[in-house]
Every structure is written in structure tokens, then in C-alpha cells.
Amino acid sequence: xxxxxxxxxxxxxxxxxxxxxxxxxxxxxxxxxxxxxxxxxxxxxxxxxxxxxxxxxxxxxxxxxxxxxxxxxxxxxxxxxxxxxxxxxxxxxxxxxxxxxxxxxxxxxxxxxxxxxxxxxxxxxxxxxxxxxxxxxxxxxxxxxxxxxxxxxxxxxxxxxxxxxxxxxxxxxxxxxxxxxxxxxxxxxxxxxxxxxxxxxxxxxxxxxxxxxxxxxxxxxxxxxxxxxxxxxxxxxxxxxxxxxxxxxxxxxxxxxxxxxxxxxxxxxxxxxxxxxxxxxxxxxxxxxxxxxxxxxxxxxxxxxxxxxxxxxxxxxxx
Amino acid sequence: xxxxxxxxxxxxxxxxxxxxxxxxxxxxxxxxxxxxxxxxxxxxxxxxxxxxxxxxxxxxxxxxxxxxxxxxxxxxxxxxxxxxxxxxxxxxxxxxxxxxxxxxxxxxxxxxxxxxxxxxxxxxxxxxxxxxxxxxxxxxxxxxxxxxxxxxxxxxxxxxxxxxxxxxxxxxxxxxxxxxxxxxxxxxxxxxxxxxxxxxxxxxxxxxxxxxxxxxxxxxxxxxxxxxxxxxxxxxxxxx
Ligand SMILES: Nc1ncnc2c1ncn2[C@@H]1O[C@H](COP(=O)(O)OP(=O)(O)OP(=O)(O)O)[C@@H](O)[C@H]1O
Ligand SMILES: [Mg+2]
Numbered sequence: 001x002x003x004x005x006x007x008x009x010x011x012x013x014x015x016x017x018x019x020x021x022x023x024x025x026x027x028x029x030x031x032x033x034x035x036x037x038x039x040x041x042x043x044x045x046x047x048x049x050x051x052x053x054x055x056x057x058x059x060x061x062x063x064x065x066x067x068x069x070x071x072x073x074x075x076x077x078x079x080x081x082x083x084x085x086x087x088x089x090x091x092x093x094x095x096x097x098x099x100x101x102x103x104x105x106x107x108x109x110x111x112x113x114x115x116x117x118x119x120x121x122x123x124x125x126x127x128x129x130x131x132x133x134x135x136x137x138x139x140x141x142x143x144x145x146x147x148x149x150x151x152x153x154x155x156x157x158x159x160x161x162x163x164x165x166x167x168x169x170x171x172x173x174x175x176x177x178x179x180x181x182x183x184x185x186x187x188x189x190x191x192x193x194x195x196x197x198x199x200x201x202x203x204x205x206x207x208x209x210x211x212x213x214x215x216x217x218x219x220x221x222x223x224x225x226x227x228x229x230x231x232x233x234x235x236x237x238x239x240x241x242x243x244x245x246x247x248x249x250x251x252x253x254x255x256x257x258x259x260x261x262x263x264x265x266x267x268x269x270x271x272x273x274x275x276x277x278x279x280x281x282x283x284x285x286x287x288x289x290x291x292x293x294x295x296x297x298x299x300x301x302x303x304x305x306x307x308x309x310x311x312x313x314x315x316x317x318x319x
Numbered sequence: 320x321x322x323x324x325x326x327x328x329x330x331x332x333x334x335x336x337x338x339x340x341x342x343x344x345x346x347x348x349x350x351x352x353x354x355x356x357x358x359x360x361x362x363x364x365x366x367x368x369x370x371x372x373x374x375x376x377x378x379x380x381x382x383x384x385x386x387x388x389x390x391x392x393x394x395x396x397x398x399x400x401x402x403x404x405x406x407x408x409x410x411x412x413x414x415x416x417x418x419x420x421x422x423x424x425x426x427x428x429x430x431x432x433x434x435x436x437x438x439x440x441x442x443x444x445x446x447x448x449x450x451x452x453x454x455x456x457x458x459x460x461x462x463x464x465x466x467x468x469x470x471x472x473x474x475x476x477x478x479x480x481x482x483x484x485x486x487x488x489x490x491x492x493x494x495x496x497x498x499x500x501x502x503x504x505x506x507x508x509x510x511x512x513x514x515x516x517x518x519x520x521x522x523x524x525x526x527x528x529x530x531x532x533x534x535x536x537x538x539x540x541x542x543x544x545x546x547x548x549x550x551x552x553x554x555x556x557x558x559x
Contacts (some may be wrong), residue, residue, distance in 0.1 A: 048409040050405055050557075052558065052559045066559070076409060078405075082402070082504060084403040086333070089333075089336075099324075100321065100322070103411055145406070186507070290325065
């Protein structure tokens with residue numbers, strides 16, 4: 001449905017998107033994940049035909065975003081990250097206007113307005129002037145606007161920003177329901193969101209893709225390496241040295257464990273292989289009282305930080 | 320064309336939602352009304368509307384840019400510095416449709432001014448025997464002249480993100496073009512072309528009821544040129 005090949009977008013000398021390639025199948029939900037300034041919005045703007053790419057191509061439903069821009073735009077629903085709205089219009093007036101610009105006929109409008117306002121939690125606000133709505137409600141109007149013409153492809157730039165927790169859940173649920181029939185690309189900083197909503201995650205950093213995988217694959221990839229949480233009793237330096245003697249341990253950090261057990265410390269051990277047995281043996285042989293040993297499960301958050309702070313390495317495409 | 324209509328209707332409506340529409344209409348009625356009263360009190364009152372058209376043209380140069388300043392500059396940097404243009408340009412809508420929609424909104428707004436000033440025509444008709452030719456000519460001239468200012472205003476609005484800059488540059492450019500009408504008189508014959516570039520020199524004949532093809536073509540060409548330039552400016556953001 002969406003095919004992006006070697007996309008580059010430079011603002012003058014500054015390269016914001018640097019050779020990004022990916023594909024999105026019909027009905028899939030793809031999450032863009034990346035720190036501020038990674039190039040998520042820029043990529044989306046190229047996909048929505050708002051900005052021309054410096055080089056590379058992007059095709060949506062078989063149409064090139066540059067050559068057949070109008071055909072692409074017909075099939076798109078877009079929520080820009082700053083949620084631009086006309087503050088002097090009513091919610092209904094605005095949605096009807098956007099619907100018309102997207103090519104809807106006057107006969108279809110009332111039904112869609114009804115459905116879209118209901119699904120975005122705006123039923124009671126339809127007559128309100130947008131300028132008087134709170135930030136979260138404006139966000140919902142922006143989302144409703146993207147959905148109004150029931151587009152094939154939805155591009156949502158941080159769709160849950162500034163919503164309340166209940167609404168975030170509703171919007172996520174809503175986006176999930178859209179999958180199958182619609183193809184969705186969304187960007188976010190919120191990691192659980194990607195795990196909950198997306199079929200696939202694209203981690204972008206400094207304009208480059210650093211990972212492209214399912215959320216669960218990403219999590220399990222990361223645990224090929226191992227992080228152990230160990231609690232033991234004993235003298236600090238000796239304990240750290242003992243742990244470090246184990247082959248495969250990369251780093252050890254120790255902290256005091258409060259006052260409940262005299263001399264207890266918690267170690268955080270990062271290793272490149274499974275080192276549980278060896279660490280346990282080493283500590284016991286060294287005369288330290290082993291209190292607890294467990295594999296710290298790594299959240300997507302850790303992986304995110306790791307992927308975006310280290311030298312970018314492109315990993316397995318599963319496109 | 321459906322898109323042009325949707326945009327024109329939306330903008331026309333927002334003139335009246337934002338009170339700007341009423342303010343401009345009020346200014347127009349206030350000044351034309353005062354001129355009309357002064358005209359009736361003249362020692363030799365004339366049964367035509369030339370004084371109204373002649374004296375209120377300068378008013379158009381000042382108030383019409385207030386209508387256009389927002390149209391495109393406001394879409395780029397909205398009330399909160401956010402760009403609604405992003406949604407317009409990602410809708411299946413051509414740059415021409417966008418510019419024409421905005422332009423027609425203002426032209427329809429002008430029709431309101433014309434309608435409201437028919438009150439003077441009717442009064443004249445009741446009080447005396449006005450020559451209807453110059454009045455019709457005057458209205459045609461009014462529409463062409465105003466459309467010219469509006470098209471120029473839309474171009475300026477396309478060129479900047481600041482509504483104030485758009486309004487000021489439109490007013491200054493209009494006044495400069497206006498003054499070009501008299502420059503040849505002091506600069507000499509070689510500057511004769513300057514008179515041709517001034518919209519005033521093509522406007523005056525209308526007040527006398529002389530509607531020439533040349534003058535109409537002059538206005539229409541410039542209106543087209545300004546709108547085309549505005550369209551190109553908008554489209555240029557998508558050029559590689
Ligand atoms: N109009 C512009 N002119 C120049 N540089 C720009 C422009 N827009 C974005 N950039 C730069 O391009 C880079 C990518 O920006 P982009 O907005 O795509 O990031 P992002 O991933 O969406 O970040 P965020 O999470 O903060 O929204 C940034 O370094 C930014 O400064
Ligand atoms: Mg962004």
C-alpha cells in the first residue's frame with residue numbers, strides 16, 4: 001500500500017531524512033518511533049505530498065507522491081502534529097468543509113459527520129466553536145477530520161498527544177479497529193503505545209532507520225543480550241570484581257539496598273550471553289550471600305534508548 | 320469547481336463571523352453616505368454618482384487589503400502560528416482552486432457593497448433624472464478596480480506569513496501604482512508608460528460611462544496575472 005524507497009529530504013544543508021526505505025502492507029498499522037528531530041514529521045510530510053523529497057520515491061496505492069500527487073491525496077487522511085484548525089468555525093462546519101475539500105458529496109456528509117463525531121467522542125460538541133474547545137478536544141477534531149472521508153491510508157502525527165488517559169485508550173482502540181480496512185502510519189514518542197497498537201515499529205534516529213520489526217521481535221532481540229538483577233550481601237568492591245570476572249559480562253553497577261539486611265547490595269549486570277549460573281557460582285565462591293538473582297526483562301523503552309543512542313545499525317527487514 | 324465553491328463559501332462566511340465584513344461594509348456605507356450628502360448639498364447638484372465613485376476609490380485601496388491579508392498568510396501562520404495550509408495542500412485540491420476560491424469569496428463580498436450602494440442610485444432616480452450610462456459604467460469600473468486590488472492583495476498574502484506585512488505591502492503597492500498616473504506629467508514624455516501601468520488611468524473613463532474593451536482587458540489581464548503569480552507562489556513550496 002505504501003512503498004518508500006531510499007527517501008532523502010534535506011532542508012538546505014541539513015539532511016532531515018536520510019535514505020529511508022520501508023513498506024506498509026494494506027491493513028497494517030506502522031508506528032514511527034524516534035526522539036525529537038528524528039525526521040518522523042518530515043517523512044510524513046513527504047508521504048502526504050506536502051513537501052517534495054530531495055531524492056528517492058514514495059508510492060501510495062501505486063501512485064507516486066510527486067507524479068500523481070492528487071490521486072495520492074484523494075486516498076489520504078492526515079493529522080498534522082500541530083493540529084491546524086480554523087478557530088472561528090464550528091466543529092460540524094469545519095468537518096463538513098474538510099469533507100467537501102476531500103471530495104465528499106453533500107449527500108454523504110450528514111451520515112459521516114454523525115459517525116465520525118461519535119467515534120471521536122465529539123457528539124456533544126458538534127455545534128461548539130473550535131476556538132473554545134480545550135486542547136484535547138481540538139486534537140479529537142483533528143482526528144475526526146482525518147477520518148471524515150474514510151480514507152484508505154491514514155497518516156497520524158502523534159495522534160494521542162495531549163489527550164486524557166481515557167481518551168488515549170479510546171483513540172488507540174479506534175485506530176486498532178481501523179486496521180484491516182485502512183492502512184495506518186502513526187508516529188509517537190510513547191513506547192507502550194507502539195506495543196499496544198502497532199503491527200510493526202520503525203525506529204528512526206537522525207533521519208535513518210535503526211530498526212524495522214514487530215514490537216515483540218524487537219523486545220526479544222534485545223534480550224539476546226541479558227540484564228541481570230542480583231541482590232547479594234558483602235563488601236562492594238569485591239562483589240563488583242567477582243561479577244566482572246565472569247566471561248561475557250559487560251558492565252556491573254552496584255547500589256546499596258537500604259537498611260533491612262545489613263550490607264545488602266543490588267547489582268545490575270549487563271552481559272552478552274546467559275551468565276546466570278556463572279554469576280551465581282562466582283558470587284557464592286567469593287563468599288558473598290546471594291539473596292536474589294533474576295533476569296530483568298527489558299522494556300521497549302530500554303531498546304529505544306539503546307537503538308537511538310548508539311551508532312545506527314540497520315537490522316533485519318521484515319517488510 | 321466544487322472545491323472553489325466550498326472555499327469561497329467558507330471564506331465569505333468567515334468575513335461575517337469575524338466582524339471584519341461588517342466593519343468594511345460600515346466604512347463603505349459611512350464614506351459613500353457622507354459623499355452622497357455633500358453631493359446633494361452642492362450648489363449645482365448633479366444627478367450622477369461620479370463623486371461617489373471618484374472619492375471612494377481611495378477608500379477601497381485602504382480597506383480591501385484588510386479583507387485579503389488573512390486569506391493565504393493566515394493559512395500559513397494561523398492564529399496560533401500553526402499552518403492550516405498543511406491540510407489544504409494535502410487535500411485533493413489544486414493550487415488554482417485554492418486561489419480562485421479565495422478570490423471569488425472577496426468578489427462576492429464586493430457584490431454586497433454594490434448592492435448596499437444601490438440605495439444612492441435609487442435615491443437619485445427618485446430625486447432627479449440620472450444618466451444611467453455613467454452609473455453602470457461606474458459600477459463596472461468599481462468591480463474591476465476592486466477586483467484588481469483584491470487580486471494584488473491575495474498575491475501579497477501568498478508571499479508572506481504575516482498578515483500585517485501583506486496588508487501594508489498591498490496598500491503601498493496600490494498607492495504607488497496610483498501615483499504613477501501623474502508621474503509622466505513631471506518626468507516628461509519618456510515616462511509615458513508609467514501612466515499605462517497605473518490602474519487609475521484605466522479607471523477614470525468608467526466614471527464617465529465610457530467602458531472600453533482596452534480598459535476591461537487591462538484590468539482582467541492584471542487580475543489574472545496577480546492570481547496566477549499567487550498560485551505559483553503557493554505551488555512553489557512543492558517544487559523540487
Ligand atoms: N521547515 C524546516 N526547515 C528546516 N529544518 C527543518 C524544518 N522542519 C524540520 N526541520 C529539521 O528536520 C529535522 C527533523 O524534524 P522533524 O520535524 O521531522 O522531527 P520529528 O521526528 O517529527 O520530531 P518530533 O518528535 O519533535 O516531532 C529536525 O532537525 C528539524 O530541525
Ligand atoms: Mg514531529
